[in-house]
Amino acid sequence: MIPRHLQITSMLLLLCVLISGTFIISLTHREKARTQPQGEESPLTPPVEGKPELIPLLIAYDDDHAMRWRNAQAVLPQDSSLRAKQILRTLLIQYLQTPSPHPLAKGSDIKEVYLINNSTAVIDTTAQFADGHPSGILLEELTLASLIETLSANMPGIVRVKFLVNGKERETLAGHADLTSFYESSAVHELAKEYE
Amino acid sequence: MLLSRRNGRAIVCTGVLLCCALLASVAEPEKRLTVYTQQSGYSVPVMDRGGQSYIGIMELIQPLGATKAVVNGKQWKTRINQAEFQFTEGEEKALIRGNNIDLGGKVLVEDGRALVPLGSSFAILSSLFNKLVEYHPTARRIFVNNAATRFTAELKKGDRTSLLLAFSQPVNPEVVQEGNRIKLLFRREPVVSSLASQTLADASIQSLNFAEDNGTALITVTTSSPMSVSMSADGRSVTIQPPGTQGSGPATASTTPGAATSIPATPEAPAVAAPSTLANPGVSTDEPKPTHQGPEFFVMIDPSHGGDDPGATLGHQLVEKDITLAVARRLKAELQERGIAARLTRDGDINVSTELRAETANALHAGAYIALHAGPPSAGVRIYTPILAAGAPPAAGDFVPWDAAQSTYLNQSAALAQAVMEELDKKAVPTAKLKAALRPLNSIAAPAIAVELGPDPTSADGIASHTFQANVAAGLALGIAHVKAQTGPRL
Numbered sequence: 103m104i105p106r107h108l109q110i111t112s113m114l115l116l117l118c119v120l121i122s123g124t125f126i127i128s129l130t131h132r133e134k135a136r137t138q139p140q141g142e143e144s145p146l147t148p149p150v151e152g153k154p155e156l157i158p159l160l161i162a163y164d165d166d167h168a169m170r171w172r173n174a175q176a177v178l179p180q181d182s183s184l185r186a187k188q189i190l191r192t193l194l195i196q197y198l199q200t201p202s203p204h205p206l207a208k209g210s211d212i213k214e215v216y217l218i219n220n221s222t223a224v225i226d227t228t229a230q231f232a233d234g235h236p237s238g239i240l241l242e243e244l245t246l247a248s249l250i251e252t253l254s255a256n257m258p259g260i261v262r263v264k265f266l267v268n269g270k271e272r273e274t275l276a277g278h279a280d281l282t283s284f285y286e287s288s289a290v291h292e293l294a295k296e297y298e
Numbered sequence: 299m300l301l302s303r304r305n306g307r308a309i310v311c312t313g314v315l316l317c318c319a320l321l322a323s324v325a326e327p328e329k330r331l332t333v334y335t336q337q338s339g340y341s342v343p344v345m346d347r348g349g350q351s352y353i354g355i356m357e358l359i360q361p362l363g364a365t366k367a368v369v370n371g372k373q374w375k376t377r378i379n380q381a382e383f384q385f386t387e388g389e390e391k392a393l394i395r396g397n398n399i400d401l402g403g404k405v406l407v408e409d410g411r412a413l414v415p416l417g418s419s420f421a422i423l424s425s426l427f428n429k430l431v432e433y434h435p436t437a438r439r440i441f442v443n444n445a446a447t448r449f450t451a452e453l454k455k456g457d458r459t460s461l462l463l464a465f466s467q468p469v470n471p472e473v474v475q476e477g478n479r480i481k482l483l484f485r486r487e488p489v490v491s492s493l494a495s496q497t498l499a500d501a502s503i504q505s506l507n508f509a510e511d512n513g514t515a516l517i518t519v520t521t522s523s524p525m526s527v528s529m530s531a532d533g534r535s536v537t538i539q540p541p542g543t544q545g546s547g548p549a550t551a552s553t554t555p556g557a558a559t560s561i562p563a564t565p566e567a568p569a570v571a572a573p574s575t576l577a578n579p580g581v582s583t584d585e586p587k588p589t590h591q592g593p594e595f596f597v598m599i600d601p602s603h604g605g606d607d608p609g610a611t612l613g614h615q616l617v618e619k620d621i622t623l624a625v626a627r628r629l630k631a632e633l634q635e636r637g638i639a640a641r642l643t644r645d646g647d648i649n650v651s652t653e654l655r656a657e658t659a660n661a662l663h664a665g666a667y668i669a670l671h672a673g674p675p676s677a678g679v680r681i682y683t684p685i686l687a688a689g690a691p692p693a694a695g696d697f698v699p700w701d702a703a704q705s706t707y708l709n710q711s712a713a714l715a716q717a718v719m720e721e722l723d724k725k726a727v728p729t730a731k732l733k734a735a736l737r738p739l740n741s742i743a744a745p746a747i748a749v750e751l752g753p754d755p756t757s758a759d760g761i762a763s764h765t766f767q768a769n770v771a772a773g774l775a776l777g778i779a780h781v782k783a784q785t786g787p788r789l
Binding site: 239285 | 602603607609610611618652671673674675676680682685686701730732733734735736737740748750
């Protein structure tokens with residue numbers, strides 16, 4: 103027969119273990135949430151280092167099927183690939199605002215831009231950029247033309263552009279615009295003029 | 299008296315027998331559905347059940363490799379390769395590759411044999427094979443994976459005019475000459491044509507007609523006088539010419555002009571290469587054009603999306619794939635009313651890849667290609683031409699990159715877009731002409747455009763309305779007819 107006082111002590115100790123365990127788990131979750139890198143659905147943020155520069159962006163407007171040049175300030179790194187990535191992210195910020203002239207899905211972002219001989223750019227986008235993109239020839243064309251023209255205007259050596267989605271090749275952006283081919287900047291420039 | 303009674307019985311019996319023979323001779327042949335694949339052809343009987351035509355489903359799919367059906371109560375299951383097919387007695391829907399297929403009537407089971415409505419055969423085969431299936435409902439003929447044999451007709455004018463029929467596959471028709479009509483009857487070959495009738499504008503060889511029914515195809519050539527018919531040894535071409543000109547053509551097995559005759563045209567002589575009248579992608583067209591282009595010209599209409607791919611969402615329960623199919627069917631009818639043949643890359647809610655759409659248009663040598671789309675952001679119609687650098691026609695025999703097959707057709711595509719836009723403008727449909735990098739336009743070896751119908755933001759039903767779709771289809775057909783009239787048989 104276990105004495106009564108030992109039973110009570112054991113119960114109290116067990117209760118203490120449970121309470122402290124729960125507390126530790128909640129602390130771990132809180133810390134994880136605090137230190138976790140921002141998810142793909144978080145708003146885009148500019149880099150914190152470098153000098154702000156004025157960059158031209160070709161922005162698409164769905165309401166009147168037009169594209170117009172606008173200037174924006176961005177802090178651009180020296181590295182060409184990072185610079186290209188930041189230019190395109192600055193453009194996407196315009197589309198992710200509310201209200202947006204050309205709404206894109208939450209989480210649309212540029213993962214990487216790979217430059218080959220400083221003349222060919224391979225733009226790797228997030229899955230949300232393509233998965234959540236509104237379907238339609240015109241809407242998809244406006245997105246791609248806006249990205250390619252903005253990149254070409256800020257990095258004139260780029261003559262060919264290719265898109266990847268989450269590191270992989272995809273047939274179309276959202277059922278229409280071709281993502282399998284390389285886009286010639288000069289051809290896209292002619293196309294964009296039709297919308298300006 | 300006995301003799302006369304016997305005579306009477308004999309007369310009655312003879313009369314009854316004669317009547318039976320007469321009825322048998324005029325009775326319609328058994329209705330059959332004929333299925334052609336690239337390897338073989340077979341037919342299944344068509345039965346009438348309650349005023350609706352039915353066929354045995356296992357008879358339809360077992361020759362194509364279906365496993366024996368497993369029956370569990372009222373449920374039937376079978377499989378072809380990786381595709382599972384389930385249907386239930388008394389139900390109007392079947393499950394193929396996990397997709398619900400509307401059969402258009404209940405599944406019947408009679409003596410352990412499952413019957414489905416004849417009209418569902420197209421949807422069943424399309425969904426099972428995921429390949430292009432062409433269905434000719436009135437003739438009850440189905441062609442799986444481009445199994446059809448097509449032909450061109452070339453009229454060679456000269457001292458003695460002749461007509462050369464060139465077939466894409468060897469054929470062996472029965473040739474019947476009735477006066478000034480030559481009939482080529484194809485009992486086994488999957489011969490098809492886009493046009494039912496073609497006037498040849500020649501005094502001696504006047505017209506060519508095509509008809510198909512119950513598994514047979516018939517080409518009838520009307521001439522001003524009896525002609526001889528000869529076949530090449532490879533069975534790929536038939537020449538119709540005045541008698542006595544055999545030496546100049548691919549000789550032999552000719553019919554005797556005069557009384558009606560019926561003989562199979564057996565090839566004997568060496569083949570003569572038929573001059574190609576088909577659009578040959580990438581081959582220079584500097585050679586003189588033949589005086590007549592046969593019934594091969596047709597417009598390939600491509601209703602985008604389909605099956606698992608709904609395309610853009612245009613409103614409540616309104617998706618792009620349904621709008622494009624509806625407009626495609628209207629456009630086909632409008633073109634046919636104007637004497638222009640047309641085909642659809644899909645004529646049901648099925649998956650067809652963009653690559654297969656381009657392959658089909660190119661393999662069949664489409665004269666023009668119209669991709670139909672529907673999507674935001676605004677109302678009206680947007681017409682797109684391919685965004686591609688113009689290319690010089692490659693030398694004969696050179697390969698053309700798949701993604702640049704369109705490069706030598708850009709001018710014709712632009713002309714087609716302009717003509718279509720003008721006709722739509724006349725119908726007060728707001729239009730815009732643009733360029734797009736849209737699959738599979740760059741791979742089409744023919745004048746090609748894409749047409750995108752925009753939903754009216756103020757009315758979700760606008761794009762689905764009969765008036766709007768009819769207006770767009772009529773405008774497109776008029777534009778195509780206009781360009782065809784200006785440029786001739788090939789755009």
